[in-house]
Amino acid sequence: MKTLKKIGFILLVLVIVIAITGVIFIQTLKPEYSGNKTLPKLQHEVQVYYDTYGIPHIYGATQEDAFRTLGYVHAQDRLWQMELLRRIGSGGLSEVFGADLLDTDKFFLALGIDDASVVTVSKLDKNKEAVKVAQAYLDGVNQFIADGPTPVEFYLTGIDKTQFSLKDMYNTMGYMAFSFAMAHKTDPLLTNIKDKLGPAYLADLEIASSTDLEWIKNYHQKPADSIQNTIASLVSDALGELNLPLFEGSNSWVLAPDKTRNGKVIFTNDPHIGFAQPSVWFEAHIETPSYSKYGYHMAGIPFPVLGHDRNLAYGVTMFENDDVDFYFEENNPSNPNEYKTVNDWKAYEIVNKTITVKDAEDVSFSYKKSVHGPVLNGIADQVTGERPIAMSWAYTQMENEVIDAFYGISQAKNLSEFKKALPKIHAPGLNMMYGDAEGNIGWFASAQLYEIPDSVNTKLVFEPGTGLPLDKTLLDFSKNPQAVNPPWNYVYSANNQPDSIAGMLVPGYYLPENRGKRIVDLLEPKNDWDLDSASEMILDVTSSVNPEIVRELVKKIDISVLSELQLKALDELNVWQGDYPLESVAATIFTRWEYFLLKNTFKDELGEEQFTQFLSTHFHKRVIAPMSEKSSSVWWDNVNTSDTKETAEMIVQDAFLKALTSLENDFGADLSAWTWGKVHTLEHPHPIGQVEALKSFFNVGPFPVHGTREVINNMYFGYDGTRMYKTSSGPSTRRVIDFSDVENSVSILPTGQSGNPFSKHYKDQSQLYIDGKFRKMMMNKEEIQNSQEILIFSPKE
Known part of the structure; x- marks a missing residue:
């Protein structure tokens, strides 16, 4: 018995020692928000x-000092996120997660992001202010890597911290640029539909733009072969599993003084990005004698x-323009390493790459390049078919000044300086939104158009032999869709179709x-907007289109055969206003009906795989309203029922x-149990939260x-057949900036500022976000200096 007691005592001591050691270890991993540090080159x-x-x-005497410090504090809260994002474009995910990510690494290497970054960096003028400030920021990041604690994710994945370079910065931007693109999801699918089903099946897919819809208005202030549709899925599926922001x-929308109660501009923005933990944005307020920005x-x-300051505010939405094209190449029958050009046969460029794979041998692979871009066949096993398909992407084929553009934008002191920086954004296409304290408002569709x-x-x-010429005729930025100080006193963007300036859509x-229609409907009649009403509008959950869809669909229902429950459900829909609060029953019924309508209409022709791809594209959302009005369409008939020709009424019912x-x-x-809150949920997933045992710790x-x-x-x-609607993307922040009281402008993040799970700021905004609440974006120095925590960086002697 005494021996057992001794063993028990020893075990208890060991448990206590392990627990104390664990607590001490955890404490070393937390970000430091107070104290004193030295920073080289400061x-x-x-x-x-x-x-x-x-x-x-951050308060510094020079911009380089401030941005060097920003790099350090950014890294201590977000180093793991920085690490993953820089690895995508350079094909480095397999080194972290193993062979499952090989296809994704091959695809991104073939896109040429990393190669383009090398070229861009080699041409940089290291004496330019933008480059010096960027390098100072990276110096700060690297100093944290050298001196700071290692984030827990590095321990769990077994990778080492390594220094960051300018190339990493461009690789991250390259990944972000590609995540905007929809062509890789859409073009192969539409080509398959045309080749396999016929051109008639494209007619009702709302590919073209309709003048009946809400367009963004311009205003100038005066002076075949099966592609298997896996070009998208090999990327989207893999990155979706990693829970990285897409x-x-x-x-x-930006309101001119005549639309506001206090006679000053009100600026709002909520970029929609894939939910992940940590979320995409890191907020930082910097003040120096020459630079002020809450960014x-x-x-x-x-x-x-x-970003914003006391003079101006700016933000982005996605332009959604098409800057990715695909080309069938024609191989030389006697030499598969040659392809046909206008004049003769030309040898493919053969590119060789090597990928480091976790717990395995390095993998070497090669791919072909034509004059159009990388040939996708053979890059990943999922891309099949004998006809070579090359991909042309504007981002890697034009001079890259995107970083310079955002340096210029962030340095701008007025509308003229802001606009001057925009032509440097060649890709991805962005709607740049602007408002200032002088009363100016603007919207600029920014991309190199041709x-x-x-x-x-x-x-x-x-x-082969068709498509766009290699030497495109570029349009001057003045031909881009845009509006400055229009007489209707607001500008907006909701990713809908912009009107034309250059004579072409x-x-x-x-x-x-x-969304565009709802924004216009709310803005038009009201001329006394303030911070509170703008904040309420950014939380609006009503669709003005969906009740119209219901009315059209109900016309096709034979109510004589409905049960009592079904009639009650129809009654719910008939009085529905198109809103989506948690307690709504009609919202649940409509959403479930919408899914089965899409499935009944399109899956028989497309098949399982292509129907899944169809649901991942934007145009499946565009087709719902017009299809509800159609009494005849080639899509209504179910091709699997040879003895019956289905009608719209049959499919809808x-x-x-x-x-x-x-x-x-x-x-x-x-019916009262069918509430929206039971089926529509939001979880913020961390890449390591895929491991079930770690899910509750990392996910929010x-x-x-x-x-x-x-x-x-x-x-x-996305509709995935589970009949549950797990939110995958949405407002990555909500910002409302009122220039009548800019220091009390408000914002919110989906989870928290820190990506470190041991930080108290890992998820401290998550409930506020769900509840539709905001917090102040502090800019008043006296108020800020009352903060309880201050971290002081001194020059290293």
């Missing part, structure tokens, strides 16, 4: 005040993509009019009955969440 002392939500307010959409920064990129003949359909894979993958049966199976026969949520697809509070989810 010229003067820099003070960093951390506010209640862990946002650094850009999806966005809203912004939103991407991991590893020094210059804020969103002439596209009416006869060229950029949404299909081009046959810019081809793109625009979202349906739903069957979808309605299937929707109600599924809801009854899920929640019972009591899930929460029931109001909103839905294509309302202003755009909480997007």
Whole structure:
């Protein structure tokens, strides 16, 4: 017995020692928000005040000092995020996660992001202010890597910390640029539909733009072969599993003084990005004698993509223009390493790459390049078919000045300086939104556009000898869609179709009019907007389009055969206003009906794989409203029922009955139990949260969440057949800036400022976000200096 007691005592001591050691270890991993540090190359002392939500307010004597400090404090909260994002474009994910990511690494290496970054960096003028400030930021990041604690994710994955370079910065921007693109999801699918089903099947897919829809208005202030549709899925599926931010959409509207109660501009913006933990933006407020900005920064990129000061505010939405094209190449029958050009046969360029794979041998592979770009066949096993398909992407084929553009934007003191920086954004296409204290407002579709003949359909894979010329006729930035100080006193963007200036509509993958229509409907009649009403509008969850869809669909229903439960469900829909609060029953019924309608209409022709791809594109959202009005369409007939020709009425009714049966199976026969909050949820997933044992530690949520697809509070989810709607993307921040009281402007992040799970700021905004609340973006120095935590950086002697 005494021996057992001794063993028990020893075990207890060991447990206590392990627990104490664990606590000490955890304490060493936390970010430091107060104290004193030295930083090499610093010229003067820099003070960093951390506010209640862990946002650094950086006060320095020079910009280089301030940005060097920003790099350090950014890294201590987001180094793991920086690490993952820089690895995508350089094909470095397999080194972290193993062979499952090989296809993704091959694809991104073949895109040429890393090669383009090498070329860009080799041409940089190291004496330019933008480059010097960017290098100072990277010096700060690297100093944290050298001196700071290693984030827990590095221990769990077994990788080492390594220094960051300018090339890493451009690789991160390259990945972000590609995540905007929709062509890789859409063009191969549309080509398959045309080649396998016939051109008639494209007619009702709303590929072209309709003048009946809400367009963004310009105003100038005066002076075949099966592609298997896996070009998208090999990337989207893999990156989706990693839970990295993908850009999806966005809203912004800027109100001129005549539309506001206090006679000053009000600026709003909520970029829609894939939910992940940590979320995409890192907030930082910097003050120096020559620079002042409250900015939103991407991991590893020094210059804020969103920002404001006391003089102006700017933000972004996705332009959604088409800057990716696909070309069928024709191989030489006697030499598969040659392809046909206009004049003769030309040898493919053979590119060799090597990928480091975790717990395995390095993998070497090669791919071909034509004059159009990388040939996708053979890059990944999923891309099949004998006809070579080359991909042309504007981002890697033109001079890259995107970083310079955002440096210029962040340095701008007025509208003229802001606009001067915009032509440097060649890709990705961005709607740059602007407002200032002088009363100016502006919207600029920013991308390098070029002439596209009416006869060229950029949404299909081009046959050999067709498509766009290699030497495109570039348009001057003045020909881009834009509006400055229009007489209707507001500008907005909701990723919908912009009107033309250059005499042609810019081809793109625009979202349906739903959000744009709702924004215009709310803005037009009201001329006394203030901070509170603008904040309320950015949370709006009502669709003005969906009730119209319901009215059209109900016309096709034979109510004489409906049960009592089904009639009650129809009554719910008939009085529905198109809103999506948590308690709504009609929202649940409509969403379930919408899914079965899409499935009944399109899956028989497309098959399982292509139907899944169809649901991942923007145009599946564009097709719902117009299809609800159509009494005849080639899509209505089910090709699998040879003895019956289905009508619109049959398809709509069957979808309605299937929707109600599924809801009854899920929640019972009591309609009041079919509430939106039960089916629509939001969880912020961390890449390591895929491991079930670590999920609750790294992930944030899930929460029931109001909103839905294509309302202003755009909480997007994909239809995956589970009949549950897990929100995958939405507002990555909500900002409202009122120039009548700029220091009390408000914002919110989806989870928290820090990506370190041991930080108190890892998820301290998550409930506020779900509840639709805001917090102040502090800019008043006296108020900021009352912060409890201050971290002081001194020059290293």
